[in-house]
Amino acid sequence: MILKNKNIYVVFLNAVFLLAITIFAVNCESLMFVNQAPEISQDCYVLQDNKLVINIDAVEALQKTGGSAIVVDSKLDKKILIACTGNNTFRVVSSHCTHREKAIRYNHASGIFECSSLGRAKYDLNGKAKSGLAEGDLLVYNFTINQNKMTVSLF
Numbered sequence: 001m002i003l004k005n006k007n008i009y010v011v012f013l014n015a016v017f018l019l020a021i022t023i024f025a026v027n028c029e030s031l032m033f034v035n036q037a038p039e040i041s042q043d044c045y046v047l048q049d050n051k052l053v054i055n056i057d058a059v060e061a062l063q064k065t066g067g068s069a070i071v072v073d074s075k076l077d078k079k080i081l082i083a084c085t086g087n088n089t090f091r092v093v094s095s096h097c098t099h100r101e102k103a104i105r106y107n108h109a110s111g112i113f114e115c116s117s118l119g120r121a122k123y124d125l126n127g128k129a130k131s132g133l134a135e136g137d138l139l140v141y142n143f144t145i146n147q148n149k150m151t152v153s154l155f
């Protein structure tokens with residue numbers, strides 16, 4: 001009798017565990033990357049006239065190929081991810097996945113932007129959705145670089 005109750009208890013726990021995993025996977029809510037891009041300090045950029053001007057020389061993460069950093073500011077609708085894809089070559093995209101807005105990161109080894117969530121949306125460097133649960137292309141920002149200043153057009 002005790003053994004039978006124990007088996008029922010184990011089956012119940014397994015069912016609860018599977019239900020939790022299923023809810024977790026379906027909702028695609030978590031598993032954030034531990035190594036998110038660092039935030040750019042507010043003293044390294046200014047927001048003016050629908051433009052974001054960043055002193056890229058002051059952002060260590062953007063000094064080397066493969067590095068990336070994000071701008072998080074309450075005046076912005078979205079977080080903005082800046083990736084250094086090559087020698088003085090950059091890409092600027094929205095840091096929000098088109099599936100459920102989870103954080104995007106730059107994966108230099110694979111040459112892609114990818115979602116941190118279980119849906120694993122992947123985008124090429126032009127923001128085009130390639131695989132996973134992406135529901136559209138990433139928002140890509142135009143920018144210019146003049147000496148050490150990057151000016152990003154915010155539309």
Ligand code: FES
Nearest residue numbers: 097099100115119
């Ligand atoms: S939020 Fe689900 S794949 Fe990005």
